[in-house]
Amino acid sequence: MSRLKVQGYSNLERDTNSNAIVNTNASEYQIYMKRHKMREKQSDELRNTVKEINSLKSELFEIKKLLKEVINK
Secondary structure, three states: OOEEEOOOOOOEEEEOOOOOEEEOOHHHHHHHHHHHHHHHHHHHHHHHHHHHHHHHHHHHHHHHHHHHHHHHO
């Protein structure tokens, strides 16, 4: 796998096999990974919140149903 420097960018190289641009700066990569993990965590939290809201809605529906049955009897 050979790489060529990208003109005008000291931290970027082009992989000649895949034609991809690769950032060779390790600290920028660490910052990127930290942000990526933070976005995943936020996404998971949002997904869990939606599940909990749906569960509460279902329970509220059941309570309403039972109250209507009690009132009608």
